[in-house]
Amino acid sequence: MSIASMAQVCRPGCAACCTAPSISSPLPGLPHGKPAGVPCPHLDAALRCRLFGRPERPAVCGSLQPQAAMCGNSREHAMHWLGELERLTQPAR
Template sequence: MECRAGCAACCIVISISSPLPGLPHGKPAGMPCPHLTAERRCSLFGQPERPAVCGELPASLDMCGTTDQHAFAYLEELERLTTPNTPSP
């Protein structure tokens, strides 16, 4: 499965704990990655500076669903479940 053009849920919703260009301490959850283009594509795609976690999170029907809203909701729940001390809604 390929990423849905313009979705970028994984580039916005999830936290990234490893350093990336411009964010030496990583990216907090909910913050759009500064490397998203106006078309919501990754400008680091295929570059050595791209964090490994980004390449290790492949698109899947379970995660992406058929809508951007599904992808955002799925990843928000995943982030909540994997982040210590995150309160339940």
């Protein structure tokens, strides 16, 4: 297994995965989901998820696991990587 494919622990204060991608499923306070580039309103002041481990946390949030390729060495890398993934997976207009 390569280092790029190994899971890693979330970087404190990052929350790129809670900001860059859109969420199409409903979540508490956002019945129509969350647009891309908007921080999730369930982040606390330290950028930790207040829904983590709770049943109302959207399944998509739990399915996105930190990986070296996605997270890189900085929040900026993760924001760029996830933003590009968001752009590439948008439905045709």
